[in-house]
Amino acid sequence: xxxxxxxxxxxxxxxxxxxxxDERYWExxxxxxxxxxxxxxxxxGYVAEMRLKLAYFRVIGQKSTAEVKPLLGPVRLEAAQxxxxxxxxxxxxxxxxxxxxxxxxxxxASPSGQLExxxxxxxxxxxxxxxxxxxxRPDSATxxxxxxxxxxxxxxxxxxxxxxx
Amino acid sequence: xxxxxxxxxxxxxxxxxxxxxxxxxxPQERADDQHPLILVDTIRxxxxxxxxxxxxxxxxxxxxxxxxELIMEAYEKAKGVQDALKVVSAMxxxxxxxxxxxxxx
Numbered sequence: 001x002x003x004x005x006x007x008x009x010x011x012x013x014x015x016x017x018x019x020x021x022d023e024r025y026w027e028x029x030x031x032x033x034x035x036x037x038x039x040x041x042x043x044x045g046y047v048a049e050m051r052l053k054l055a056y057f058r059v060i061g062q063k064s065t066a067e068v069k070p071l072l073g074p075v076r077l078e079a080a081q082x083x084x085x086x087x088x089x090x091x092x093x094x095x096x097x098x099x100x101x102x103x104x105x106x107x108x109a110s111p112s113g114q115l116e117x118x119x120x121x122x123x124x125x126x127x128x129x130x131x132x133x134x135x136x137r138p139d140s141a142t143x144x145x146x147x148x149x150x151x152x153x154x155x156x157x158x159x160x161x162x163x164x165x
Numbered sequence: 166x167x168x169x170x171x172x173x174x175x176x177x178x179x180x181x182x183x184x185x186x187x188x189x190x191x192p193q194e195r196a197d198d199q200h201p202l203i204l205v206d207t208i209r210x211x212x213x214x215x216x217x218x219x220x221x222x223x224x225x226x227x228x229x230x231x232x233x234e235l236i237m238e239a240y241e242k243a244k245g246v247q248d249a250l251k252v253v254s255a256m257x258x259x260x261x262x263x264x265x266x267x268x269x270x
Contacts, residue, residue, distance in 0.1 A: 073238075077241060
């Protein structure tokens with residue numbers, strides 16, 4: 001069976017995202033180390049997207065075996081309530097704001113608000129650099145932008161558990 | 166024998182949306198080819214809901230994401246935004262897909 005058919009034969013789950021986020025992180029880092037800025041950023045952005053989605057879905061009580069796609073309809077409604085543009089569910093700003101809103105609503109926000117403040121700052125930096133449509137454009141990324149993406153996604157990676165527990 | 170151009174009429178998104186919203190407003194006694202079966206699993210501790218809609222009418226909407234969005238739009242239309250916000254998962258299935266997931270119909 002071809003790869004596409006193999007992948008389509010089972011629905012995406014949160015557990016798939018967990019594993020893929022780990023794999024893509026190291027692959028993106030290899031690209032960055034090889035000086036492939038645009039592709040390194042592009043792949044690293046997906047890691048951020050997966051980490052934010054995972055944290056949000058875990059905060060609302062989804063198990064790792066949950067299918068991802070049925071969770072998206074409700075997300076669109078939540079985002080509309082907060083007047084957030086989902087960008088076809090790829091907006092890092094949207095996911096971080098949804099996560100902060102949900103953490104606050106459920107009483108999970110850190111007492112000092114420090115975690116949420118840092119999350120918002122990191123996500124906004126990532127949002128300003130990463131765009132899902134960038135794959136169709138030639139590489140015009142700078143070294144600073146590549147390093148910012150790497151730092152931001154590494155922060156998400158390190159703090160992932162704290163974002164939903 | 167006249168030759169006519171082939172035309173297959175599948176229900177459009179808007180039609181499915183209107184039908185599902187009507188069903189949510191005024192549920193029928195039993196599901197059949199026309200009416201969807203709507204299963205709601207409410208989590209007692211949180212009050213959140215997982216909604217499953219089993220329907221013969223949407224095999225052509227192959228994307229689970231599109232079905233999820235349609236269910237949420239119908240939910241909001243029929244029950245209002247506050248009730249719709251309780252839904253955390255909205256899954257649209259055909260009867261065959263539901264059976265494969267061991268969902269009792």
